[in-house]
Amino acid sequence: MKTWWNPVEAQDWLATLADTPLTKLMSQAEIATISGHGTVVTYSRKVFIPLTKLCRDVCHYCTFAHRPSQLAAPYLDLDEVLAIARAGEATGCREALFTLGDQPETRYAVARDWLDARGYASTLDYLAAAAEAVLRETSLLPHLNPGLMGEEDYAALRPLAASMGLMVESTSDRLCEKGMPHYGSPDKQPAARLESIRLAGGAKVPFTTGLLIGIGETRLERVEALLAIRDLHAQYGHIQEVIIQNFCAKDATLMAMAAEPSLEDHLWTVAAARLILGPDMTIQAPPNLRNGALAQLIRAGVNDWGGVSPVTPDHVNPEAPWPHLEKLETETEEAGRHLRQRLAIGPAFARDVTVWADPALQTSIRRAVETRGLVREVDWHPGKGDEAPELMPSLVTGRDPQIAIALGLVEQGEELSKAQIARLFTAEGRDFDAIRIFADELRQDRVGDTITHVINRNINYTNICLYHCGFCAFSKGSTKKERGPAYNIDHSEIAQRTLEAWERGATEVCLQGGIHPSYDGHTYRAIVQAVKAAVPDMHVHAFSPLEVHHGATTLGLCYEEYLGGLKNAGLATLPGTAAEILSDDVRTIICPDKLDTQQWLSVMRAAHLVGLKTTATIMFGHVETYAHWAEHLLRVRELQSETGGFTEFVPLPFVHMEAPIWRKGGTRSGPSWREAVLMHAVARIALDGAIPNIQTSWVKLGPDGAAAMLQSGANDLGGTLMDESITRSAGGVNGQNFDVTAMRALAASLGRPLRERTTLYQMREAQMDYAD
Template identity: 80%
Template sequence: MTGNTDNARDWLDHLDAVSMTELLSRAETMTISGHGTVVTYSRKVFIPLTKLCRDVCHYCTFAHRPSELSAPFLEPEEVLEIARAGEMQGCREALFTLGDRPEDRYSAARNWLADRGFASTLDYLAHVAGLVLKETGLLPHLNPGIMNARDYSVLRPLSASMGLMLESSSSRLCEKGMPHYGSPDKLPSVRLESIRHAGEAEVPFTTGLLIGIGETRLERIEALLAIRDLADQYGHIQEVIIQNFRSKADTLMRNAPDLPLDEHLWTIAAARLILGPDMTIQAPPNLRDGSLSQLVRAGVNDWGGVSPVTPDHVNPEAPWPHLEKLETETEAAGRHLRQRLAIGPAFARDVTRWADPALQIAIRRSVDARGLVRENSWHPGAGDEAPELMTSIVTGRDPQIAISLGLVGQGEELNKAQIARLFTAEGRDFDHIRAFADELREDRAGDAITYVVNRNINYTNICLYRCGFCAFSKGSTRSERGPAYNIDHEEIARRTVEAWERGASEVCLQGGIHPSYDGHTYRGIVEAVKAAVPQMHVHAFSPLEVHHGATTLGLSYEGYLADLKKAGLATLPGTAAEILSDDIRSIICADKVDTQQWLSVMRAAHKVSLRSTATIMFGHVESYDHWAEHLLQLRMLQQETGGFTEFVPLPFVHMEAPNWRRGETRSGPTWRETVLMHAVARIALDGAISNIQTSWVKLGPDGAAAMLQSGANDLGGTLMDESITRAAGGVNGQIFDVPQMQLLADGLGRPLRERSTVYGQRSGQLTLAGEN
């Protein structure tokens, strides 16, 4: 690796010129900037497919001779038994480890494979990895040793990730008397070539260093630079392990000293500074018992695979820490322990590129928008019990989050990166954001929980558009996913009268884009409502419907909306926003209005004094950056027009959504993400939009109550009829009446107040419900 020598020397001089205290401080700061306060791990089982190996590394206790084993390989039934035991304990990963090409050295291995019809160890590995995928919910991670391009192409559809430790880039360690002598697969050039092939095959890849086996600091830096070069070229290195040598009995290096802790910390910090803030740096937690906090502060943000079922077969003398202990020690370092899959979070977020199509569905359905394992089984719309929330005010740990909240407290606006960072909050930072948002809510909107008595009228579910998430619309009058309908003006009028008689002040009208509809249709709907009940507030038509109505008549948005206002339209629902980023819209609703068209309709509505709500539908294929961009778009338009009355987060309800059923989306937002959407919206929109509404339809009463303690102040409408979420699989009912809302408010110790659609006092409503 002479090509990197000069650069490596520069790095060594730079690192040696810094005190250990300063070095660790820089590394910790860089780690937090890239990963926040989260430290990840993978809950796994360790499957030692074969302990035979053609190499003779001088420190290894994993490799055995055939005479020391009852069989050269685990049988398929044994593999599945281990995998199923792990699945029962909540594991997500099956880590296959095995020696390099044992059939090249041992006839016992060749004969065993031949007797069962397998041409090689890798051929057998493909078979059992496929069984684990088929028979369990585990994702395989493969460590089969040296492989070529063909090997990777065969195994990629059967594994979420693979790995090969570089260990060292020093060929000196392969000389006689050194630890890699007699091990052809440990030649640095061979290992680097195999890692390069993995990059060409777009395999999420784990590699790393084994330090303390006789290498120098300069050689460690050379190895890190070699890894960095491959990562820069192919982008496939998902994590770099900095593993410390520990001597073992019955090896040639049994008398060699264990790596001192300060050398381990120095190398971790060097790796962080060389590889940058975004790289995942891992250290095995079972090899540094009692020193995990120090490893974290040196730059570690991942503990690798930890098993509640199987031992570490490579280091059998070092048992895995109990997961509760691991969490405690991670918390002691000021971080939060979170589970990941075998595929790293960044790669899970870009699963279309980094996973075979056969694996993509399982990965998408398992993770949140960060690419981490969903923290619990809660899903919006499913009727799941809402997890408990802390109510005490705490101080967070992430300095960037703390700075952002301080800025908002001083009346400053946050930028996109700052808003996106808030969505990453965990643990104490999550609680800090909630508490801060709830204080803002009290200051800006008071203690009252508001609501409007209204009725939904979805006049048709027949739609020309093909939004991937919509289970409500039908493509024609033929029954495709249930019966299609198109109600007439008489029925719209009847439902309006019925709503008025039941105390409603508003009807909310939206529907599909029926092929026979034009701009006159929507005007006729408004006129039907106003003829039936002149006093009724007409809250109607998404920007998509306005766009359709205007374009079919050849009118501008402003001209068409002015005409609808004359007919009696009072306000607009801010639906059809989904995510205001065209890269996401091209995936979930490619034929719908684009971002600028949606904003243009809203701008035109506000210009003709029609106020509107604003929404977001989140939890499908988008990222936290998209959420931040969405909030910024709304804030900027509100600062221009002042026309938004409220912001309504709408969690994606996945159960019957066509794109989820095809495996194209995540399974809705997690509970943490849903709470944060309400809280961060309150923070990011502070000074622009005063009202944050929570959807009882999506969240249920207990979920809505939690949001009302996390920045929201409004429960929305009683609805009377709810169709869209129910079509998507939601189970929270069609109506949430005033007595139910009162019960919720009483449980929170806050008053309940009926409002008008635009947040004024409803005529005749002089006191807060529940007040004297």
Template identity: 65%
Template sequence: MSGFASDLSAGAIAAVVEATPLHSLVRDAEALTLAHHGSMVTYSRKVFIPLTRLCRDVCHYCTFATTPSHVESAYLDREAVLTIARAGAKAGCREALFTLGDVPEARHPAARKALEALGHETTLSYLREVAQLVLDETGLLPHLNPGLMSDADFAALRPVAASMGLMLESTSERLGQRGGPHYGSPDKAPGHRLASIEAAGRAAVPFTTGLLIGIGETRAERVETLVAIRDLHLRYGHIQEVIVQNFRAKPGTKMADHPEPSLGDHLWTVAAARLILGGEMTIQAPPNLQSDALPQLLAAGVNDWGGVSPVTPDHVNPEAPWPHLDALAKVTAAAGRVLVERLAVAPRFALKTGHWLDPKLATRVRRAVDARGLPVVEAWRAGGVEPAPSILQTGVTTSSRRIDELIARASVGERLDVSDITTLFLADGPDIARLCAAADELRRQASGDAITYVVNRNINYTNICLYRCTFCAFSKGGTRDLRGPAYLVEDAEVGQRAAEAVARGATEVCMQGGIHPKFDGHTYHRLLGAVRTAAPDVHIHAFSPLEISHGASSLGMPLDAYLAWLKEAGLSTLPGTAAEILDDEVRALICPDKVNTQGWLDVMRAAHEVGLRSTATIMFGHVDGYRHWARHLLAIRDLQEQTGGFTEFVPLPFVHMEAPMWRKGGSRSGPSFREALLMHAVARLVLHSFIPNIQASWVKMGPDGVVAALRAGANDLGGTLMDESITRAAGGRHGQLCGAEQMSALAIRAGRPLVQRTTTYGSVASRAPLKTGA
């Protein structure tokens, strides 16, 4: 069974699930869960802020709601709220869960009096203020559970909340009748709750809802409740998770002696939820309410443990403490799953913030997440100086078999497809180590143990550019800029720098620049002449495909003829820059006026056909996704299969600090370390038997990151650079030069020998020591 059809009625579904053995339901639910979520199980690291425990409802099982005489104050004051939030932020939490009763001011004069003293007429008005305070002062993302809300309420609260929630509990009207658990609780009327959940959909609020099972409802009524949630989600797409919570009898309540649902009953409902709501939906079960049966809940369809706090108790179920996060991770791992932190807003909503979040919240979330929509929890960032985390683990997950199958296929040179490669990029937990080890073995087979590097100098002759790539902090459009002045280096100075580079031991000069409004095809020809005159024997690695395309079109020359002309003038090889992501879906966002995917490939094909070899790059971790990375890798592989002209593949993690699109809130903050490491490993697998060299960029990855990449498929450290400026302009902090001594230190840490190479991976007969002076 792959799940129930979205138009199947509750009655028809109930008939099927009632007639199906539990083990069959669980088997089908688990298969559907794994097909959509893999081995990943999420949780949110949160603090619990009980803004008020007063409520106008009197649910017969609840110990959270109380009366004014049993609390010190009707509401937590502002400082009390911030004290909890600050403790959460200090403990690494990312969510502030506000829970409170429904409109307590409608029942309790004490609530009205307290609100007046706080300067508010309603609980929701005060909630908005303190949620904004928490957001501004701690950065925690508020998740609000204030009960029933109208369209106006959602509009007022949406700017301060990453998500909101309301447990539907049950659509059974019986439960509100005399003797039922919801008798005397007007806000628990199913029609009112469904209307509020629908209002959340109209307001485009990422929303959490769910069932409370075992309070007197029948299984058929549970199915009806799940179908009601399904139908609302089909209409608005706003349900981010569905909680299947089991009733716990609590002393001091009217239902203290009511029987609790059995584990089998809980598993039946979880499996039914998965099959009714589909594979994409997040199904949650609170881990503190069924602590001895977590593996069984995972097998039944759960893929989220909800909010778990290292700071505050579960105020709704105080008798059931949160499991320690280390213990929760171990139990999850023992079931072959990987525990991964999420935000208050679910991953698939975090990747579409423009629709689901207020603009200011959207920027916060976008900057916090990786390409899965999950928070980047380490301090490491591309171009930064923070140490790389240790992420390699041993073990086996439910995804390991699939990962091993893909490794085996790639290892014999088989072409993986986009879906296959995306699966590799989704690897987490122990599967990261599997991929890195496999990539390292293929590296050994393809290029041996030597770690190579080239002694070169970067010459960026202008940072003035006609194009407005949103990721680029290097290019300037005028004479002055906040990040430094615009410049244009004269031809003679370019030649002098090349001669200096040779004098300092360089075998290569790498020349690239912006598309200056005065440049045409003759400009690049002149630059080659200047370098060739000053340094006759140096290898000239120059001109991005954008520059080649511009030069050829400005002279009305075909690409092949123009490239042949440049080759005759001294051009040796081309850098594979300006590729960014070879997918026009992404290029339309980050470089809409730049050469498109086919244009980039056409330049490289023409270069290879006239005898010019080139590198290939990818610049990743901004607005792109794993499917885009997969398409990029396949485009490189396919062209290489045709021409054989690429010498190496160079992953370039996006350095975000000064990038215009990041500063404007339009991109992520570069890839996570996990993603950066996987890019090297997956590239080795995908390109195996076609491109033997994978380069790790010391400028982007930093020392720790480079060493890790050298153990995950990379075999090359690139160039010494001498005058690196593009990454530095973007905020990179790893300097302008990585000399032979530093390269050697990196190789020693990786446990392999260091060998100087030429640009095209030939040997250097006698290496002159690299001079660090002018």
């Protein structure tokens, strides 16, 4: 027999665990759990679909398996499957958990006949049809528990399931001997089960497994099983969760009188699993099998409750009803944790969906989750005009020590590392509140209570572009009509719009456009000259780093020489757009033909060196991770430390509705509300002492969203943006213009003053409104 674990290591682990008091084991496990998962405990809202209750195995504790005479039909038909799935969908479920016995057709002629009559080669073949029907007819994602499978089975079922599972239960061959619970059950042979789990790893299937404790195994055998799971995961990375399930004796079984494992034994095994499998592994315990002990399970290392159904019973443990979701949330919160919904595919796997899900499933997974891979629980999206949720203080007392330490370091004037910044973005509850409050206190200390704005006009002179950025719904590839007409405004029209803006009180024109095939470096200089000829005193805030790069390279000039010429022509500042995410692995996905990270930084550095101030932006909420956000903030900070040329940092939530890459299923649907708030707050914290101004985008967030950000570290409303068009092209509905009267009302609602500023953040004495 193949050795799946190191016997010496197993003995060493058992000795260590046995010599440690349970309270200490649980304390160590809880520290590890919070290190890996913060204060979040997850669950999946599901329906339980028992496709067949026939099974060729005769496990001595099981009441799921039935004889044919006990069933109305060997299998649920597809109409019954869909009825269950639709009932779940109507109550907000997202997972269809298919459970079934192993290969019943090899034992029961009635199963074989039923399948043959309907043209199915096997139970697995019928399972594929049922899963496909659920995918086609509902929004639920299937999770499959069909027993032992081979390579071909995984290949056939992977396009139809977000995840699959098979409990190890135990790696003890003893339990398969006569008189033991797995005797007469060929599919419970440990080597066969471990091999099936190994094949799932090779097939890149996100996989659930675990132990069933209290069926006659020893603690050493539990440790051996955990080590086998650990080593398979180390090889393939596919174990999304490990269940530590306690045996519950059931009437009418051979083990009806067997002793159940105590709570202390259960807690010991959960803690052992956490310590052996590490802080990042998801450890699950069924919440319906330990009523009243959920807080203790959390302390021992649990961070997931598995699937909980508001519709269907637990068909494996029908005597133990699921806890009501409100009760589950209450008990989880009383333990200082936050209950958050996940999909059938675990959060870590949903974050890396191109690897861990079939292309047929990737779009629905991406659109359902936020950056952590958890379900978007608040129906809010940037640009859609959704009402901003209230910023209510959390009642959950739990805190993440790593977040508290990071905030303390900033308070002492220290800069945070990439990992510490990324950790801030995971904040929930009291940590979320603490970050927001701390960011707003920093804002007050650095720039006071005044909310600033500039009166400006956007002039997007062309939407024809040589580049193919996946997130951009503004640019057109030619003069043909693509989601609206293509255009190229001549210089006289630019001059006319500049004059109109001046007459309406604007002090700045913001000029950006696509990279038109006929444009070269002279074009941009001519645009600046047209503006200055029309209104000599107008501040020219123009040209993304991509446009600067294009202009310089078409003339064969270095960035500094080219920008120096534009400055002499009248260019005053640059917008820090085209940054998106300053990480090339992200840029390769969303804008593969655009300038890379170092080119963007080089343009900004050159602008600062020739005396041109710039803004800095981030566009977030598409394919990137929190680590990318942290990396972006650090790169901006590093350049600011070198040059001091950034005037403000502007978070720009991704508006997804018309973005080509989203329409093709390639991105998430923008950041969640929690993430949008945290981006403003964490930017204030991470850039403290470097960039004084954090701007919020009313275009992306709407007035009520912008107001929330102004209470979370931001101090600037940006510009009035007459004729805003880029976000509108992406499907944004928050308007083309936000006039001073509306800004003043917003500031008043927060009890703070509003002041007009220049582009360079000098306060203007004259406060004037302008007519629409």
